Amino acid sequence: MELTMTAPQLSAFLAREFPQVADDFVIEEVSEQRLTVRLKVEERHLRPGGTVSGPSIFALADVAIYLAVLARVGPKALAVTTNCAIDFMRKPAAGADLIAEARMLKLGRVLAVGDVLIRSEGVEAPVARASLTYSIPPDKA
Amino acid sequence: MELTMTAPQLSAFLAREFPQVADDFVIEEVSEQRLTVRLKVEERHLRPGGTVSGPSIFALADVAIYLAVLARVGPKALAVTTNCAIDFMRKPAAGADLIAEARMLKLGRVLAVGDVLIRSEGVEAPVARASLTYSIPPDKA
Amino acid sequence: MELTMTAPQLSAFLAREFPQVADDFVIEEVSEQRLTVRLKVEERHLRPGGTVSGPSIFALADVAIYLAVLARVGPKALAVTTNCAIDFMRKPAAGADLIAEARMLKLGRVLAVGDVLIRSEGVEAPVARASLTYSIPPDKA
Amino acid sequence: MELTMTAPQLSAFLAREFPQVADDFVIEEVSEQRLTVRLKVEERHLRPGGTVSGPSIFALADVAIYLAVLARVGPKALAVTTNCAIDFMRKPAAGADLIAEARMLKLGRVLAVGDVLIRSEGVEAPVARASLTYSIPPDKA
Numbered sequence: 357m358e359l360t361m362t363a364p365q366l367s368a369f370l371a372r373e374f375p376q377v378a379d380d381f382v383i384e385e386v387s388e389q390r391l392t393v394r395l396k397v398e399e400r401h402l403r404p405g406g407t408v409s410g411p412s413i414f415a416l417a418d419v420a421i422y423l424a425v426l427a428r429v430g431p432k433a434l435a436v437t438t439n440c441a442i443d444f445m446r447k448p449a450a451g452a453d454l455i456a457e458a459r460m461l462k463l464g465r466v467l468a469v470g471d472v473l474i475r476s477e478g479v480e481a482p483v484a485r486a487s488l489t490y491s492i493p494p495d496k497a
Numbered sequence: 498m499e500l501t502m503t504a505p506q507l508s509a510f511l512a513r514e515f516p517q518v519a520d521d522f523v524i525e526e527v528s529e530q531r532l533t534v535r536l537k538v539e540e541r542h543l544r545p546g547g548t549v550s551g552p553s554i555f556a557l558a559d560v561a562i563y564l565a566v567l568a569r570v571g572p573k574a575l576a577v578t579t580n581c582a583i584d585f586m587r588k589p590a591a592g593a594d595l596i597a598e599a600r601m602l603k604l605g606r607v608l609a610v611g612d613v614l615i616r617s618e619g620v621e622a623p624v625a626r627a628s629l630t631y632s633i634p635p636d637k638a
Numbered sequence: 639m640e641l642t643m644t645a646p647q648l649s650a651f652l653a654r655e656f657p658q659v660a661d662d663f664v665i666e667e668v669s670e671q672r673l674t675v676r677l678k679v680e681e682r683h684l685r686p687g688g689t690v691s692g693p694s695i696f697a698l699a700d701v702a703i704y705l706a707v708l709a710r711v712g713p714k715a716l717a718v719t720t721n722c723a724i725d726f727m728r729k730p731a732a733g734a735d736l737i738a739e740a741r742m743l744k745l746g747r748v749l750a751v752g753d754v755l756i757r758s759e760g761v762e763a764p765v766a767r768a769s770l771t772y773s774i775p776p777d778k779a
Numbered sequence: 780m781e782l783t784m785t786a787p788q789l790s791a792f793l794a795r796e797f798p799q800v801a802d803d804f805v806i807e808e809v810s811e812q813r814l815t816v817r818l819k820v821e822e823r824h825l826r827p828g829g830t831v832s833g834p835s836i837f838a839l840a841d842v843a844i845y846l847a848v849l850a851r852v853g854p855k856a857l858a859v860t861t862n863c864a865i866d867f868m869r870k871p872a873a874g875a876d877l878i879a880e881a882r883m884l885k886l887g888r889v890l891a892v893g894d895v896l897i898r899s900e901g902v903e904a905p906v907a908r909a910s911l912t913y914s915i916p917p918d919k920a
Binding site: 373374376377400402403404405408409410411412414415418437440442443444445450484 | 514515517541543544545548550551552553555556559577578579580582583585586591595
Binding site for chain 2: 861862864889891912914
């Protein structure tokens with residue numbers, strides 16, 4: 357599970373392959389233990405009452421594990437989510453970004469599994485947790 | 498589990514409470530057995546290669562069960578998703594809307610559980626399945 | 639997704655490969671649409687108060703999808719569960735067997751996905767629902 | 780989320796309320812950060828080939844979160860699992876006990892959420908991970 361991509365390389369990859377969403381996210385830390393991503397919360401992520409929408413929280417969890425997989429297997433745009441289980445536990449704090457902390461639990465030949473805790477910046481109690489499985493495309497060489 | 502809201506009532510509620518996303522969805526059928534919602538797929542829902550994004554599929558699953566709950570308990574904007582398990586099984590067909598078919602499995606005093614199958618319009622094999630739990634706020638009276 | 643094993647063939651396979659648990663289950667129906675399995679509830683499946691234990695309900699869901707996979711891919715004892723999401727929705731009826739109704743949603747080259755509804759015999763409202771993913775071992779030939 | 784029960788108190792509770800399974804488990808550590816439970820693997824937990832069965836791993840995850848909830852809310856036998864998402868990631872090591880490390884992520888008025896990592900004793904790479912939701916019965920007083 358050694359790293360093969362750095363935070364700047366992952367950011368560049370995201371910007372090139374997923375231009376629609378890359379601006380939403382800032383990759384804050386990439387290490388063997390942990391990958392940290394920030395969702396820069398904007399008006400478009402909110403629901404009435406100022407809470408971040410479920411799909412935006414899902415998107416953050418999804419991108420965090422995706423990047424943790426890529427950091428290890430290299431830039432394979434075609435890795436796809438096959439499964440996600442997510443618990444929404446608390447309302448996000450108003451006016452705060454969301455911070456996702458992901459860890460890889462398994463990196464197999466065809467499947468990768470990771471989990472992620474999502475918090476409002478500056479708040480310890482988590483907003484959500486999620487576990488995701490990614491299917492890794494075979495190398496075509 | 499009798500119905501207390503019709504499809505037009507649910508549509509009006511969605512437009513009033515969730516104006517940011519209400520235009521994405523068309524409620525096609527509401528019955529005791531089934532609630533059917535269409536995601537009108539637009540450029541903003543797509544990923545490179547023309548496939549519908551994971552967060553857009555999640556959003557469709559989430560709104561389908563939310564509406565199935567509201568159809569029974571009435572217009573309570575504050576029902577919140579507490580859990581979702583989703584399997585992404587096939588790439589959506591290019592250029593086709595997604596159709597979600599939801600059913601309620603449990604409607605308790607505090608928790609509601611439903612599941613949903615999502616297909617590309619005109620294709621039998623499902624794109625995704627999801628099960629969701631909603632927490633229902635107590636009546637304040 | 640054509641069937642390659644019948645109910646008696648599946649029962650014989652279960653008895654041979656999983657003798658510890660085969661007696662717990664009766665395969666009641668195998669068709670392309672549905673596989674039905676009964677858990678013959680005995681003292682050892684119960685918790686105080688007479689309710690069927692969570693692990694017993696999980697085991698029933700697991701075996702139902704496993705058999706639905708085998709019915710299609712043939713007798714591969716090594717197919718393994720990679721993921722399960724299960725909702726426990728109601729207390730099982732006292733003194734009643736549990737009936738699981740499974741359907742296959744995807745049968746890919748490496749992953750199979752199915753879901754299952756579990757009811758107390760003679761009761762319409764479901765006790766539990768589950769979705770499971772199985773990893774299918776490659777043919778060694 | 781302060782603790783109200785110690786490891787010996789939890790063990791005594793388990794032995795009294797769940798005599799059928801209490802002998803399978805040893806509560807090794809209870810702290811605010813973490814609850815650790817051992818599954819003493821016996822013949823009856825195994826599948827052909829010597830691997831621990833899925834239902835046994837599920838039972839371990841379930842009891843670990845259950846005990847983590849009880850350690851905080853006190854001895855309420857009626858807390859029930861409402862949801863579990865579990866990933867089976869690696870084959871357990873032959874001849875080794877399984878060790879579950881659980882943490883509480885949310886302890887609300889009606890719902891508690893925790894997650895758990897399960898490893899073969901002495902092996903770092905996890906066998907399984909699970910997240911569970913428990914419904915907490917209201918106090919009758």
